[in-house]
Amino acid sequence: MRKPGRAGSRWLPVAALAAVLAGPVHGVTPEQFAALEPEEALRLPALEAIDVFGWSRQEFVFVLENALIDLRYLYRAPSGRSSAALTAAVKAFQKDSGQKGTGTILVGEFLDLIQRGNEFWQAPIMPGPSVVSRKGEVVSAEGTWVSPDGDEPNPIQTTSIRCYRAAGLCAMVTARLITEQDSESWYHSAMMDLALEGRDWNIVRWTDERIEAQHQAGPCITYRLTIEVRRELATMAAQPTGAEQCRTEAAPPRTYTLASGYEVAARYWEERRERAHRLRSQAFQALTEKIQSRRGR
Numbered sequence: 550m551r552k553p554g555r556a557g558s559r560w561l562p563v564a565a566l567a568a569v570l571a572g573p574v575h576g577v578t579p580e581q582f583a584a585l586e587p588e589e590a591l592r593l594p595a596l597e598a599i600d601v602f603g604w605s606r607q608e609f610v611f612v613l614e615n616a617l618i619d620l621r622y623l624y625r626a627p628s629g630r631s632s633a634a635l636t637a638a639v640k641a642f643q644k645d646s647g648q649k650g651t652g653t654i655l656v657g658e659f660l661d662l663i664q665r666g667n668e669f670w671q672a673p674i675m676p677g678p679s680v681v682s683r684k685g686e687v688v689s690a691e692g693t694w695v696s697p698d699g700d701e702p703n704p705i706q707t708t709s710i711r712c713y714r715a716a717g718l719c720a721m722v723t724a725r726l727i728t729e730q731d732s733e734s735w736y737h738s739a740m741m742d743l744a745l746e747g748r749d750w751n752i753v754r755w756t757d758e759r760i761e762a763q764h765q766a767g768p769c770i771t772y773r774l775t776i777e778v779r780r781e782l783a784t785m786a787a788q789p790t791g792a793e794q795c796r797t798e799a800a801p802p803r804t805y806t807l808a809s810g811y812e813v814a815a816r817y818w819e820e821r822r823e824r825a826h827r828l829r830s831q832a833f834q835a836l837t838e839k840i841q842s843r844r845g846r
C-alpha cells in the first residue's frame with residue numbers, strides 16, 4: 550500500500566474513507582460505527598469515520614484525490630487539501646454513479662470509488678504453453694484446462710501432471726487465480742487470491758501411446774484423465790456415475806482440454822482492460838472515443 554505523498558493509489562476499502570466537507574465534523578467513535586447496520590454505515594459522510602480508521606483529514610483527502618485521478622475525474626497533482634476542483638470531481642463521480650452530486654462523498658460511494666480504482670492495479674499474469682513429455686516410465690503434462698464453451702469463472706490457471714507407471718498413479722496440481730468474488734457484501738474489495746488444488750488419479754491403462762486414469766469425486770461424479778503421448782494431448786472428462794441418489798443433481802458430461810494458458814489469459818486481460826476503461830469518468834471515455842475516431846479517419 551502506498552503511503553500518502555506518492556501519486557497513484559491502491560487502497561483497500563477498510564483503510565480508505567475520505568470526503569470533502571466544509572465546516573466542523575462530528576465524527577463517530579469506533580464503538581458507534583461498529584453498532585451501525587451496514588446500510589446505515591454506508592450512508593455516513595465518509596469524513597465522519599476518520600476516528601474509526603485512524604486517518605487525519607489531510608490523509609483522507611489525499612487518498613480521495615489519488616482515487617479520482619486514477620479514474621480520470623481529477624487532473625492535478627494530489628495535495629491533501631480540499632479545493633473547488635476536488636469538489637467538482639466528487640460531484641462528477643457521484644452523477645456518473647447515478648447518485649445526487651452533492652460534493653460530499655459518503656462511505657458507500659467512497660468504497661465504490663476505491664474498488665473501481667483497484668481494477669487498475671492488477672498486473673496481467675500469463676500461464677505458459679501446453680506441453681506433454683515422457684522420460685522413461687514417467688509422463689508429464691502441463692498447461693491450462695479449457696472448457697468446451699470457454700466460459701470459466703476463474704480462467705487464469707495452470708496445471709502440472711506427473712504420471713508414474715511403477716506407482717500406478719498420476720499426481721495433478723492446479724494453481725488458479727480466484728478473480729471472481731462476491732461483490733454483494735458492503736466490505737468487498739476487488740482483488741485476487743491464489744488457490745491450489747491437488748488430486749491423485751489411479752492409472753487404469755498404460756501404453757506407449759496412451760495413458761488413462763480416473764478419480765472418483767464422491768458418489769456422483771467420476772473424472773477421467775487421458776494423456777496421448779505422441780499427439781501431445783491431455784483431456785479431462787467429468788462424467789456422472791448414474792448412481793440413484795445423484796440423478797436429480799447430475800450435471801451433463803463435460804470434457805476439458807489442456808491447452809496453452811497464454812491465449813486464455815490474453816483474452817481475459819483484454820476484456821478486463823476494456824471493463825476497467827468503462828469504470829473511468831464518462832467525460833474521459835468520451836474524449837478517448839473522440840481521439841480514436843479522429844485517428845481512424
